[in-house]
Amino acid sequence: MIKVLGICASPRNGNSKYLLEEALSSAKQVGQDWGCKVETEYYSIRGKKIGGCIACDYCQTKGVCVLKDDFEELAEKFMEADVVIYSIPVYHMGMPAQLKAFIDRLGNSMYGRCKRYYPNVQLKFAPRGMRTIACITQGLHAFSGQEHTMTQIMNHAMLMGSLYITGDKWQSYIGAGGWTSNDASRDALEKQMREGLYDAEILLNCTRTTARRAVETAIILHNGAKACLKNMEREIVYTPLLERIKARKGE
Ligand SMILES: Cc1cc2nc3c(=O)[nH]c(=O)nc-3n(C[C@H](O)[C@H](O)[C@H](O)COP(=O)(O)O)c2cc1C
Numbered sequence: 001m002i003k004v005l006g007i008c009a010s011p012r013n014g015n016s017k018y019l020l021e022e023a024l025s026s027a028k029q030v031g032q033d034w035g036c037k038v039e040t041e042y043y044s045i046r047g048k049k050i051g052g053c054i055a056c057d058y059c060q061t062k063g064v065c066v067l068k069d070d071f072e073e074l075a076e077k078f079m080e081a082d083v084v085i086y087s088i089p090v091y092h093m094g095m096p097a098q099l100k101a102f103i104d105r106l107g108n109s110m111y112g113r114c115k116r117y118y119p120n121v122q123l124k125f126a127p128r129g130m131r132t133i134a135c136i137t138q139g140l141h142a143f144s145g146q147e148h149t150m151t152q153i154m155n156h157a158m159l160m161g162s163l164y165i166t167g168d169k170w171q172s173y174i175g176a177g178g179w180t181s182n183d184a185s186r187d188a189l190e191k192q193m194r195e196g197l198y199d200a201e202i203l204l205n206c207t208r209t210t211a212r213r214a215v216e217t218a219i220i221l222h223n224g225a226k227a228c229l230k231n232m233e234r235e236i237v238y239t240p241l242l243e244r245i246k247a248r249k250g251e
Helices: 015-034 058-062 071-080 097-117 146-159 188-194 198-227 229-234 236-247
Strands: 002-008 038-044 083-089 132-139 163-165 176-179
Touching: 002 015, 002 071, 002 198, 015 038, 015 083, 015 132, 015 188, 015 198, 038 071, 058 097, 071 097, 083 146, 083 198, 097 146, 097 236, 132 146, 132 198, 146 163, 146 176, 163 198, 176 198, 188 198, 198 229, 198 236, 229 236
Parallel strands: 002 038, 002 083, 083 132, 132 163, 132 176
Antiparallel strands: none
16 A cells, blocks of 8 residues: 655645645556555645744654644654655745745654654664655746755655656656746636646646656555565665555555
């Protein structure tokens, strides 16, 4: 079974939500096509409080963040996921502050968190998450921060020991990026799709292929791991993937 977590980084129900729902339905379809159970979850930062890291290092020994807000709930979901798909509105040519705060705190807590999750494993550093991570991002304008945002998520994937996945060429180069053609309304992309606007259609295609390939790659990773189990068990860096596979036995 593959668990897909979709994280909507917009504080409103709008274009990011619309695209993420499309991505999750595309992810689900892989389950049918590849004969593998795929479970999807939609999570929105809308209405959530996720403050910035205060660099106290509490998480590095305790494995949880000292700040009491909505961060831990999402961090737990991230740890359980095999696939993480971010849907991000471009803010100031990058990602919204709430998502940046989540990523900073997740990254900083990873070593302590893994020690808490896998108490019987002698970790020297944070092991590889071996998730697939994908990014959908859109803004009001073209060339207005989409690539920067995707690059930030690409770097995040790297730091999480995970694989950054893109959709199909030529539409998707470094993820699913698009624009609302200068329409600031929440349903801009949905409207544009109904009207058959070319740029919106491309973005939707990218969104669907990016999600699809992220799930397919996760299935390939899981089956590859099962084939290499003996060797992987000797390398503690692979603990997160092996533990996720173990936890899903019989599901
Ligand atoms: C604080 C803020 C900053 C923004 N900065 C940018 C930007 O740098 N580039 C851009 O293209 N759009 C920018 N936008 C516009 C949003 O990315 C755009 O309206 C997007 O469609 C919103 O997605 P949503 O409907 O999912 O909230 C900004 C919007 C806000 C509220």
